[in-house]
Amino acid sequence: MTTFIAVLYIISFALFIYGLMGLTGPRTAVRGNWIAAVGMAIAVIATLLTPGMSNWLLIALGVAIGVVVGVPSARKVKMTAMPQMVALFNGVGGGAVALIAWVEFRTTEGYAHEPAYVAIASLFAAIVGSVSFWGSNIAFGKLQELISGRPITLGKLQQPVNALVLIAAIVLAVVIASGGDNELLMIGLLVAAGVLGVVVVLPIGGADMPVVISLLNALTGLSAAAMGLALDNTALIVAGMIVGASGSILTNLMAKAMNRSIPAIVAGGFGGGTAVASGGSGEVRPVRSTSASDTAIQMAYANKVVVVPGYGMAVAQAQHVVREMAKLLEAKGITVAYAIHPVAGRMPGHMNVLLAEADVPYEQLKEMDEINSEFAQTDVALVIGANDVTNPAAETDPGSPIYGMPILKVNHSRSVIVLKRGMSSGFAGIDNELFYDAKTSMLFGDAKSSVGEIVEELKAL
Known part of the structure; x- marks a missing residue:
């Protein structure tokens, strides 16, 4: 057997x-x-x-x-709520590991007569699993808007409090590993680790939340692997290491896509604010509006159209009508492509999944590095609900919080049409300079309704 x-x-x-x-x-x-x-x-x-x-x-x-x-x-679950579900299910995994570590502590009478590696691995799993559980719940709350997406911090006390709670969890783990068998010690460790998960994630703004979910997923994997080592369960060890390794790689790739270091993300304080359509001096700047009819005419006479999807498209569930619009354009001999930014939406691959759901051909989905060189030959860039990932300030304004972040260079297109409900900011909480570009026109309204009107106009042409 x-x-x-x-x-x-x-x-x-x-x-x-x-x-x-x-x-x-x-x-x-x-x-x-x-x-x-x-x-x-x-x-x-x-x-x-x-x-x-x-x-x-x-x-x-x-x-x-x-x-x-x-x-x-x-x-x-709706695709717009998938990031919340990922955060919640990931948290459940970390919480399960923490509970297993607690049960192991009880059944072995405080790891009495167990090898040292069993106690160390189990305590590590308890701390990391509890951090992942509570941190993931805070991430879920922010994504579900049960908690404000703004950074919630303790100001200058934030990092000292983080360090204090971490030290408390480690001290309790050392005491237990040294022979402490009082169950209150284990409860205290789980509570301290849980508080650490809360106070670390609360100061992180909405712009960084996709990276946080990936990081917490990696932590859950590591905690599962450690628990597998303590229980001598090969499946937990291997599966946990795969999740931990792949989650760590994904976290690093996403952080690079935002030009943010992982320590800077964990330090928090970025994203979730609300911007107004004004310049640095506070003056209101004009934008140029357009209509569905003008948009349809402009695209109908184009040679190449690039669709740039964002979270706004996901919220409006506009992917199917976008696909219908693309078919009409393709029937007129117009080349259509889709520009995908690594952190568009609220989780990795969010836009890819939405568009695949609408049967968009995979070869039309172009990653950022591939499509950026094509914008100069693009007649119309149709931005549907994307914000921070198209903001030219990332390249031109050294004082911008997103300066240096790789973006989709839609402003290099001959014409840009942005579909949005209004002039609100993205997750980063800053104004988008693209909206005020002379080549940009704004089509205000619900993305699904707006694209639907464009479709009807294209049919009439």
């Missing part, structure tokens, strides 16, 4: 890795997800076959509750 279980684990790990490879491209992502899911099912079966496994009724009850809660939630 031991050999059979080991073989099952090896098969599941191979499927994890092969499935993860599939997630590197949109064409193979769904298949990769299913392959990894099969690997996890095999790993669960192998774990249940482990000698000494008992409490089958509780295990079945837990699985049933998870299925009843998880499946309907995942099926019904």
Whole structure:
């Protein structure tokens, strides 16, 4: 039986890795997800076959509750709320690890007679898992707008408080590892780690939230791997390390895409404000408005149109009508492409998923590095709800908070049309200089309605 279980684990790990490879491209992502899911099912079966496994009724009850809660939630969630669900589900994983560490502490009477590595790995998992759980819940609250997206800080006391809470958690862990078996010590450790998760994420603004979700996901993976080491569970070790490694790589890539260091993001204080349409001296600057009719005419006589989707498109659920508009343009012999910024929307790949849902051909989805060189040959750049990722201030204004952040260079196009409800700022909380460019026209209104009007005008041409 031991050999059979080991073989099952090896098969599941191979499927994890092969499935993860599939997630590197949109064409193979769904298949990769299913392959990894099969690997996890095999790993669960192998774990249940482990000698000494008992409490089958509780295990079945837990699985049933998870299925009843998880499946309907995942099926019904809107794409605009997917980042919140990712944050919430990730937090549940970290919380589960923290609870397992607590149970391990109780069943071993404070790790008495356990090897030192078991106590260290379990305590590490308890701290990191609790940080991930509470931090993810704060991220969920900010994304769901239950908590203000603005940075909520303690001012100059913020970093000292962070350090104090971290030190408290570490001291409690050392005391426990040294032989302390009072359960209040473990409860205190979990509470201190939970407070750390809260006070670290609260000061982080909405602009950095996608990176925070990725970072917390990596922490959950590391905590699971550590718990697997303590429990001698191979599946937890391998799966946790895969999640931790891939989450860390993604966090680093996203931070680079925003020209932000990970320590600067954790330090907080960026994004979530509200800007007004005014210049540095406070004067109100004019913008040029346009209509659906003029927009349709302009695109109908173009050779190339680039659609730049953002969170506004996701909120309006405009991806299907955008696809309909693109088909009409393509029928007129016009080249259509979609410019995708790495941090457009509220999570990695948000725009890719939305557009794939509308059956947009994968070859038309162009990453930032690929499409930026094509804007100079673009007749019309149609920006739908994107804000910070198109702001020229990132290249021209050294005093801007986003200065140095790689952007989609839509301002290099011959003409820019921006679809927005109003002049509100993006997650970074700053004015977008693109709106005042002489080549830019603003089409105000709900993105889905506006594109729908453009579609009707194109049909009439």
